[in-house]
Amino acid sequence: MKVLLIGEGAREHVLAESLGNSSESYRVYALSSYINPGIMEVVRKTGGEYLRGNVSSQEDVREAIRTVGPDFGVVGPEDPLFHGVADEFRKEGLPVIGPSKTCSQIEKSKVWMRELMWKYQIDGRLRFRAFTSLEEASKFIMEYGGSVAVKPSEQVGGKGVKVVADLQAYLSKEKRSALSRSVDEIGSLVKSEVKIIIEEKVDGPEYTLHVLTDGYSYLPLPLAQDYKHAYQDGIGPETGGMGSISGPGNLLPFITREEYEKTFEIVKRTAESISKETGDTYRGFISGQMMLTELWGPTVIEFYSRMGDPETSAIIPRISSDFGRILQLAAEGRLAKAMLEVVPEPAVVWAVAPLGYPLRRDLASGKEFQLDLERMREKGCKVYFGSIAYEGGKLISKGSRALELVSIGDFEESSRRLESCVKLINSNTELIYRTDIGRGIWEQQDKAEIVRYSYLNRVKRGTLGVSKDWSPNGGLW
């Protein structure tokens, strides 16, 4: 059987590996915009073929489908989904993992997502305002009395999100004027008419639940958490994620079974509501980027229409049943038959990027990497290739997170193992990675316990999800 994988990052490397290791002996074909050394290895080993092209171009994908003649497809990243790449497979009658262009709006449009949650009264929703005019957005920020999160109305590669808590009245002027200045910058990233979405700001530990669906059944994967700050100890600008953890079991040490189930309910109801709203069945991955808040308990920050990266490399390596086959079953609408087994031990992932990520991608591009893969594997680390290309016999960085190192085992032990593995990477630039990932778990437990007091109290008082704000000029919101 032939499978065609679309994408080129670490997430696709993980997916390729699980397809390559499947007992179904798939031949793995891939379409990437550059040669990912990890995907290349899987393609070679399984007797597939590695095609290069623009993964977000319908034409290039059509062409790849024609060349390969796959039995099913897997689309990894969001951008191809936004451009209707999964639809190209379905047009040919081919089973595929990945929602249609219409359904992937749940990720692409933050406004559509919030409107849907309010229309279908899905729990974990936040109050929001959408702005077409940047001046009005700035004015709202300057006038408004509460804490707000300001985001571009569309997914723009995780860029441009500004969050500001306004608990210190004496600083609110400085915070808001910096914010309203960045509104212009955010707005310039967005092509659609609605530019900016402003949401009430919430606080608490974050986590992700990935759910795989074929439109009939829903299969929740183990929870994961990604670490957004670029630098050591949770300091620095926002990134796509500098690492992640998953487990033990299906949970995280700071999320309870009830919270996991509640989250599953939210994600499932959202997928069903998308199908109802669009008349198009949601099929593929849908991931709830969640926060445990005092307002709701499980609260939706955003949805992904695919798997998260670097969450994927914390989750899939922990799956002990045949995940490649699960993908095929889901693509074919037979997900009810899938068996998911997960090792009990947690996993820790460290992403490694060249200096310059995320603020100066120019500095982070074109850098050379060398790694002693064999010794890293001996030490018990898995290595996935991300934003790094195989060019002329060398490993050359592409400006983002180049590698993801994975260790399965107890958190402390994994952190130590990763620390010794990361030393086996050489580069002609300084490397950025966070040694605190998987450490300080108790702090997160404490943070979760604090919000748990409040949201459980809200459950008791019947005020779950109820919040309002008022400002003299802005009125009640």
Next chain:
Amino acid sequence: MAGIVGILAFDQVWNVSKFLYYSLVGLQHRGYATSGVALLDGKIREKINDVPPEDLEVDIGGWAGLGYAGTRRGYPVVTDDAALVIDGVIKVDLNEFSKRLVTDPESAILSAKGAFSLIALTRDGNLIAYRDETGLRPLALGGFGFDMGIIASEPVAMWVIGGEFRREVKPGEMILMSRLNVSTKQLREPRKAYCSIEYVYQARIDSYVNESEVYQVRVRIGELLAEERPLEADVVIGVPDTALPFALGYSRRLNIPLELGFTRTGSPIRTMLASDDFLKIVGVQLKLNPVRGAVHSKRVVLIDDSMVTGTTLKNTIASLRRLGAKEVHVLIGSPKLVSPCPYGVEVPEEKELIAANLREEEIAKVLGADSIHWLSLEGLRRALTSSSLCMGCMTRSYPKVIQ
């Protein structure tokens, strides 16, 4: 004695001057006689004045900066290469030191003698911070959302501006923070000797320093005072703000009601630190007005954090008696201060320290107190869970010799 802070914004749309200002105000309990900021915006400019941080007019801006609130004039020191703030003592020529710090921070720091925490801001926008291997002076690391990195004496400097405290800088650890990375390096093996005075009265009660919640330590000190010296009394009162948790712990342990014995006039100026004798006298009257309804016709236990010359307490006790206190027993939440601090904390000369010069009965007579008791050294050790402490000003034995 000082509070120091460094803030760096990852995006230059921010002007951090107000953040710096409020962080400093959050640190002014560590010293307020003089204060200053330095801000980087193309070049480094500074604003220094002999006023508390509250009264400092900051009319300069920048996307990275340093702040100082303390007892030494002239900080931040601005040289051709960098700006510097220091809490503690450092034996270097700061001009030459800052030059070396910019080119090779590691060797510059390793060659510097002293007991200190330092933060430097270079002209090209790097923050360099170091806490010496004894950890005698505190230092903490944190941030403000995705926007700023912060290094400061105490987490309160982050909390007051809505930032997040991440962890304490380890003794012997260097932090390099730029827009593109934060890296840390252990330059020397820790030889922890945390300043006990931090717990007793230096740090703010909502703070976390030297691996402990300050508030909890102080309540525990009160409980241990109760074990060491249980008194027959009708009310317990504490001198705000430092001694309130002592009084609370004492009251709980012995079931003697806690009363609010004092109210304050003006801003809380720490009388012990006031350099001017006149200010000390005026300071005490401004600071503490005893509340008659709390002490009238009562046997009073009065708890304070420390005693230098005893002048402050003497005045307080006299006022309490004038308001109708039947008895006044004094408890001090720290062991006797008998010797100065060589590490930059303003413990006065031995000749000024009443406890170094007089016996307890004599001191009680001077103060006009019915009895007096200091927390024992053993009691302090029990209250502080950490075993690696400096108690030099109470024991005359010092953990680090600075040549």
